[in-house]
Amino acid sequence: MVTQLxxxxxxxxxRWKSLLFLFLFPLVIVTGLYPILSVTVSGTQxxxxxxxxxxxxxxxxxxxxxxxxxxxxxxxLNQEEAGRQVQTGxxxxxxxxxxxxxxxxxxxxxxxIINWIRSExxxxxxxxxxxxxxxxxxxxxxxxxxxxxxxxxxxxxxxGTFKRADSYWVPEPLFQMEFKWKRGVExxxxxxxxxxxxxxxxxxxxxxxxxxAYLYRQWFEDKKTGLLERIRLSTGHVYYYYGAWLxxxxxxLISVTLxxxxxxxxxxxxxxxxxxxxxxxxxxxxxxxxxxLFMMAITLRSSGLFFSICASIILASFLLGGIPLESLDGFRxxxxxxxxxxxx
Amino acid sequence: xxxxxALEKHYKQKLILHGLSWDIKSGESVGITGPNGAGKTxxxxxxxxxxxxxxxxLYFEEKPYSTQVKRIRKRIGYIPxxxxxxxGLKVKxxxxxxxxxxxxxxxxxHVKNMMEVLRLNEVMDRRSDDLSGGWKRKLHLCIGLLHKxxxxxxxxxxxxxxMAAKVEIIDWLKKLNDSGMTLVYISHDWYELEQLxxxxxxxxxxxxxxxxxxxxxKHLPTNEYSRELANIVHAxxxxxxxx
Numbered sequence: 135m136v137t138q139l140x141x142x143x144x145x146x147x148x149r150w151k152s153l154l155f156l157f158l159f160p161l162v163i164v165t166g167l168y169p170i171l172s173v174t175v176s177g178t179q180x181x182x183x184x185x186x187x188x189x190x191x192x193x194x195x196x197x198x199x200x201x202x203x204x205x206x207x208x209x210x211l212n213q214e215e216a217g218r219q220v221q222t223g224x225x226x227x228x229x230x231x232x233x234x235x236x237x238x239x240x241x242x243x244x245x246x247i248i249n250w251i252r253s254e255x256x257x258x259x260x261x262x263x264x265x266x267x268x269x270x271x272x273x274x275x276x277x278x279x280x281x282x283x284x285x286x287x288x289x290x291x292x293x294g295t296f297k298r299a300d301s302y303w304v305p306e307p308l309f310q311m312e313f314k315w316k317r318g319v320e321x322x323x324x325x326x327x328x329x330x331x332x333x334x335x336x337x338x339x340x341x342x343x344x345x346x347a348y349l350y351r352q353w354f355e356d357k358k359t360g361l362l363e364r365i366r367l368s369t370g371h372v373y374y375y376y377g378a379w380l381x382x383x384x385x386x387l388i389s390v391t392l393x394x395x396x397x398x399x400x401x402x403x404x405x406x407x408x409x410x411x412x413x414x415x416x417x418x419x420x421x422x423x424x425x426x427l428f429m430m431a432i433t434l435r436s437s438g439l440f441f442s443i444c445a446s447i448i449l450a451s452f453l454l455g456g457i458p459l460e461s462l463d464g465f466r467x468x469x470x471x472x473x474x475x476x477x478x
Numbered sequence: 479x480x481x482x483x484a485l486e487k488h489y490k491q492k493l494i495l496h497g498l499s500w501d502i503k504s505g506e507s508v509g510i511t512g513p514n515g516a517g518k519t520x521x522x523x524x525x526x527x528x529x530x531x532x533x534x535x536l537y538f539e540e541k542p543y544s545t546q547v548k549r550i551r552k553r554i555g556y557i558p559x560x561x562x563x564x565x566g567l568k569v570k571x572x573x574x575x576x577x578x579x580x581x582x583x584x585x586x587x588h589v590k591n592m593m594e595v596l597r598l599n600e601v602m603d604r605r606s607d608d609l610s611g612g613w614k615r616k617l618h619l620c621i622g623l624l625h626k627x628x629x630x631x632x633x634x635x636x637x638x639x640x641m642a643a644k645v646e647i648i649d650w651l652k653k654l655n656d657s658g659m660t661l662v663y664i665s666h667d668w669y670e671l672e673q674l675x676x677x678x679x680x681x682x683x684x685x686x687x688x689x690x691x692x693x694x695x696k697h698l699p700t701n702e703y704s705r706e707l708a709n710i711v712h713a714x715x716x717x718x719x720x721x
Contacts, residue, residue, distance in 0.1 A: 137578045141564055148566040360558035363528055364622070367551055370581040 138378035145352070146382060156386070157393055160341060164397045167334060179207035182262045183216035183228040190236035192277075196269045204328055206262055220253050227252040229266055239274040240281060276300045327412060331402045332477070335412055338394050339419065339473060340452045342387055346424050347444035349383050354437035380428060387420050412476075419472050447471065479504045479539060479629070479660060480525060486533030487520055487684075494520045495684045498534070504628070507661040509671040511714075512681035513706040518664045519559070519633055521681070525662065526556035526631050552582055555627030559634045559664075561618045563606050569617060570602045573624070582625040592620050595650050612643025619647065623654075630654065632663035636670055648673050666710075668717040678714075682707045 146153070184200075186193045200208055209216075209225060216228040230249035238247050248270065250263055280296035356362045366372045395413045398404060427444065434440045451471035469475075485498035495517045502508055510518050523529040524536060527547050536543040538550050563572055573593075577584050593599050596616045601609060606617060619635060635651065636644040648670055655661050655674070665671050671678060678695060680688035687707070688698055698711055 137575065141575055144566060145564065356562075359560045359562045361562040361564070363556075363558065364562045365579060367526070367528070367556055368576060368580045368625075370548060370551065 135374045135377060138374040139381065142375075142378040142382050146386070153386075156345060156390055160338065160390065160394045161397060163337060163341070164334065164394060164401055167337065168330070168401050179205055180262055181207045181209065181225045183211045183219055183225045184208050185211060185213045185216050185228060185230045187213075187233045188231050188235035192236040192239055192273050193231045195273060196231075196266065199269050200262075200265060203265055206265065217251065220251055223253070227262060229262070239270065240277050242274060242278045242281075272300070272303055276303075327408050328402065328404065331398060331404050331409075334394075334398060334402065335416065335476070336452065336473060338391065339416060339476060340448065342390060342416075342420055343423055343444075343448045343451070343472065345390065346383070346387060346420070346427055347441060347448065349386070350427060350431050350440065350444075351437075353379065353431055354440065357435075358437075376428075376432075380424070384421065384424055387424060388417060391416060391420060415476060419475050423472055481535075481537045481540070482524075483535035483537070484533070485521075485524065485531050485536060487517070487524060487529065488532045493684060495524075495531075498684075498686060500679070500686060500689065502660060502662060504660055505655070505658050506677060507655045507675045508663075508677045508679055509675035510662065510664045510679045510681060511666060511668075511671060511710060512687075513704065513710065515683075516681040517684040518681050522556070522631050522633055522662065522664060526554055527551055528556065552625070553628045555623045555625065555630045557619055557622035557630070557632045557635060559637060561614050563614070563618060563621070565607055566605065568603055568605055569598060569609070572606050572617065573598075573621065576621045576624055580625055584624055585626050588626045589620075589624060592623065595653070596620055596646070610640075610643075612639040612646075615639050615643065616647065619650075627659070629660040629662070632661070634664050634666070636665070636667065644670070668714050671714070672717050680707070680711070 184197055186197065197208070197210070200206055209219075211219065211228075213228075213230065216225070216230075219225045220228050228249075228251040230251060232247070232249065235247055248266060276296050276299040279299040280292045283295040284292040353362075362372060362375065365375050391413065395409055398409065399406060430443065431440060434443075451473040454471060454474070479502055481501040482498050485495055485500075486493070487495040498521065510521070512518055520529060524531055527543065527550055530544075538546060543550060564575055567575060573589070577589070596619070598613075598616060598620060601613055606614060609617065615636065615638075619632075622632075623630060630651075632651075636647050639647075644667075651661060651663075651674060661674065663674070665674075672692070676691055678688065678690065678692065679686060680698075682703060687703065688695070688711075695711070695714055698715075703711070
């Protein structure tokens with residue numbers, strides 16, 4: 135086994151150019167796809183206009199927090215331009231923050247602090263309205279708590295109390311309504327990863343599956359040249375050849391996966407804690423695919439048939455289960471393919 | 479030593495070999511020739527335990543092949559036509575790798591002797607990929623015979639090499655045969671067949687059409703065979719007659 139491992143490793147090192155390409159290609163893809171995926175994702179966001187006439191700390195705070203929501207595409211505009219864009223349908227709605235917004239929130243009043251302007255064609259702005267309302271309530275409650283303490287301990291306690299009260303909203307609000315997920319597009323737990331990163335992971339699975347199939351070229355070459363047969367005749371079996379092959383290729387595929395995930399952290403600005411469950415899931419899927427192709431390579435004599443089946447599976451997997459869009463959820467066959475396992 | 483009885487081999491629906499009855503005694507040297515697609519390589523693969531027959535009997539020392547595959551593999555050396563070596567290794571690394579992979583005990587004296595006769599010592603530190611066709615072929619043969627088999631099955635052992643290397647390999651195989659090794663080989667080269675064998679086997683369309691000595695070949699009629707086979711026999715007769 136050791137001899138086989140050394141030999142297979144040596145043969146792999148001889149193809150250093152292919153190895154280099156194996157890692158360089160995803161590097162180019164990750165950095166190159168980021169702007170495209172970002173644009174695609176922003177195309178699926180709800181466009182809203184933000185007119186800030188208060189220009190206060192509170193209005194800025196609400197704006198910044200809304201910016202973090204990837205479902206919203208917020209445009210800071212003046213009132214005139216915002217009105218024009220809602221009429222032409224460029225934005226779903228306008229949210230007008232009138233002067234006195236901060237003062238009103240500090241008093242704990244919520245009536246008529248934000249004007250909501252929409253057209254008859256607006257359909258998705260209710261989501262934005264809920265988000266804005268929730269952020270405004272958050273600021274108001276923090277402010278009220280801070281004011282309560284400041285009245286008793288002095289104005290210097292205001293800021294500290296505001297921050298402390300705010301800390302009860304992260305990572306999740308202290309009190310919240312619990313909804314039970316029954317059926318739908320998004321599953322629990324997976325929704326936190328930005329769509330652009332999910333798209334990248336989908337491409338990565340496509341790439342790694344392609345690489346897995348490509349690596350079997352050497353296997354069929356060994357069959358064709360009689361090397362495999364010679365090993366069988368010399369050693370009496372080919373189990374060590376198979377074992378060494380599986381181990382080395384598996385290590386290579388896992389390395390590529392780790393490399394791409396490590397790239398995604400700085401490029402897509404995501405944390406390891408979000409990526410790790412996806413990475414582990416991807417590794418399990420890659421292992422299953424690798425073992426499946428291995429069994430197929432043992433069974434099939436024809437390399438042409440092998441690569442045709444591989445190409446069909448990989449393409450079907452990506453097209454039917456690899457694009458995380460609601461419109462493709464109806465393709466039930468995707469659930470039986472690797473991309474379906476990842477996203478379903 | 480090896481005997482076949484109405485041996486048959488199918489690939490899917492296609493009949494590759496049919497009704498092959500043949501035998502070889504220890505120490506003989508049999509050259510197999512015939513047109514492409516005659517079933518020569520399949521026949522050799524069956525003898526080498528690489529393929530399994532789909533009909534008929536295949537016996538090694540009068541016992542069926544199927545009951546003694548491991549034993550047969552120890553005593554047989556099969557050298558395919560395609561040069562199958564690990565790429566990137568030097569000649570000495572190549573030999574060491576195959577020595578380590580071999581399940582059988584390797585006779586160091588035999589290996590040393592083989593390398594001297596084939597002059598592989600001269601290229602020990604060169605990468606096998608960089609060698610000429612002749613050297614590669616010699617190394618390929620040497621690796622196939624590392625375990626000092628009693629029977630050597632060779633599929634076109636001198637294909638695609640220059641005359642000098644061809645003569646060297648033929649001389650070496652002749653010496654091995656003289657020392658008692660049984661040879662069964664495929665060749666399209668009448669010079670090689672003439673030099674190496676007293677007994678010739680002519681195959682066409684999965685059957686044996688001639689099995690006999692060189693002298694008997696002179697009397698083989700050619701008009702009842704395909705044009706390709708007739709040409710082969712015609713060329714063979716010329717060389718044999720001239721001898």
